[in-house]
Amino acid sequence: MQFRDLNAQYLHLREKIDAGIASVLGTGHFILGEQVRELEGKLAAYVGTKHCVACANGTDALQLVMMSWGIGPGDAVFTSDFTFFASAGTVSILGATPVLVDIDPQTFNICPDALEKAIQKVLAEGKLIPRVIIPVDLFGLPADYPRIEKIAEKYQMRILEDGAQGFGGAIDGKRACSYGEAATTSFFPAKPLGCYGDGGAIFTDDDALEIHLRSIQRQGASPVDKYDNQLIGMNSRLDTLQAAILLPKLEAFEEYEMDAANQVASWYTQRLQGLVETPVVPEGYLSAWAQYTIKLKDQAARDGLKEYLMEQGIPSMIYYPRGLHQQTAYLDMGLKDEEFPHTIDAIRRVLSLPMHPYLQEEDVARVCDAVIAYLKE
Ligand SMILES: *Cc1c(COP(=O)(O)O)cnc(C)c1O
Numbered sequence: 202m203q204f205r206d207l208n209a210q211y212l213h214l215r216e217k218i219d220a221g222i223a224s225v226l227g228t229g230h231f232i233l234g235e236q237v238r239e240l241e242g243k244l245a246a247y248v249g250t251k252h253c254v255a256c257a258n259g260t261d262a263l264q265l266v267m268m269s270w271g272i273g274p275g276d277a278v279f280t281s282d283f284t285f286f287a288s289a290g291t292v293s294i295l296g297a298t299p300v301l302v303d304i305d306p307q308t309f310n311i312c313p314d315a316l317e318k319a320i321q322k323v324l325a326e327g328k329l330i331p332r333v334i335i336p337v338d339l340f341g342l343p344a345d346y347p348r349i350e351k352i353a354e355k356y357q358m359r360i361l362e363d364g365a366q367g368f369g370g371a372i373d374g375k376r377a378c379s380y381g382e383a384a385t386t387s388f389f390p391a392k393p394l395g396c397y398g399d400g401g402a403i404f405t406d407d408d409a410l411e412i413h414l415r416s417i418q419r420q421g422a423s424p425v426d427k428y429d430n431q432l433i434g435m436n437s438r439l440d441t442l443q444a445a446i447l448l449p450k451l452e453a454f455e456e457y458e459m460d461a462a463n464q465v466a467s468w469y470t471q472r473l474q475g476l477v478e479t480p481v482v483p484e485g486y487l488s489a490w491a492q493y494t495i496k497l498k499d500q501a502a503r504d505g506l507k508e509y510l511m512e513q514g515i516p517s518m519i520y521y522p523r524g525l526h527q528q529t530a531y532l533d534m535g536l537k538d539e540e541f542p543h544t545i546d547a548i549r550r551v552l553s554l555p556m557h558p559y560l561q562e563e564d565v566a567r568v569c570d571a572v573i574a575y576l577k578e
Pocket residue numbers: 258259260261284285287288337363365366386387388389399400401
């Protein structure tokens with residue numbers, strides 16, 4: 202059994218993917234070929250934003266948006282302590298200060314109450330200006346945008362949605378990657394919508410931001426004369442080959458993969474509910490199920506289960522084994538574990554089980570039987 206079976210997906214879509222690759226090889230337009238524009242249009246339509254700007258990866262996507270907004274030294278950017286490093290690393294690379302916030306223990310997403318307290322603390326200290334909130338749609342579940350939007354409005358801050366894991370999710374039908382002034386996603390192969398290499402995208406309704414992003418992703422080139430560099434930018438584009446691979450994958454994603462992933466999640470929950478803590482999906486929310494993450498009673502039980510599953514040939518992963526405040530690169534911030542009680546609890550007790558749309562009911566039953574057998578011991 203595989204944790205995320207990319208080969209099963211390839212076998213399903215092989216003809217279309219191979220034809221897409223062949224068509225790019227035939228035209229020779231490897232950079233900014235027509236498939237990139239076609240994909241951007243389809244992604245924006247799916248998510249429900251006016252614009253989509255494809256780029257090299259989900260990390261660049263975050264950085265490009267903050268560069269466009271002029272985020273830098275003296276600015277405070279608030280994000281979750283329990284996420285992939287890029288959500289904060291992109292803030293640091295611009296010279297701004299990431300302010301790490303504890304999570305909601307139910308959803309694993311940034312806790313709105315803790316967020317507001319963190320903003321008030323920064324204001325009281327008076328050294329940094331609160332500018333941006335980066336909520337992360339962890340494990341595929343959209344963050345609490347209804348409450349985060351109110352906080353952003355109250356403190357006049359921007360929201361940048363990190364939808365790297367959230368693409369495909371929704372709240373009351375409004376899709377992930379359409380929240381905030383801009384949102385980003387990643388097409389890293391194991392994400393809900395993945396390509397065969399690195400890729401990413403930015404979503405926004407802001408016309409001026411879109412034009413600015415298209416310039417700074419191409420060395421700050423002028424829209425009319427590409428050898429006149431008007432701004433300092435990056436080189437961050439999505440390959441035409443990756444766009445051609447993503448086109449049939451997006452079709453499958455819309456047509457059945459999201460439904461299939463939700464079916465897999467409900468098979469897990471039916472079998473595991475009451476035995477371990479199963480993922481919470483609040484009323485009106487739809488998860489993209491980037492991960493199916495359970496919580497055991499303590500660290501010993503979690504580590505034991507991981508070991509036991511491995512012996513049974515079942516892979517599982519610990520997302521994440523540490524909070525961002527515990528990363529070596531951030532130890533100099535001097536943050537204490539006590540400031541992040543829910544992150545600390547999660548890193549000790551979480552375990553992510555095999556999850557992808559091509560998992561069969563008998564596979565889920567096998568995983569769950571192994572979990573149940575372990576718990577009986
Ligand atoms: C994967 C991920 C990213 C970065 O995406 P890359 O394409 O790997 O650069 C950013 N944020 C979160 C939450 C992620 O999971």
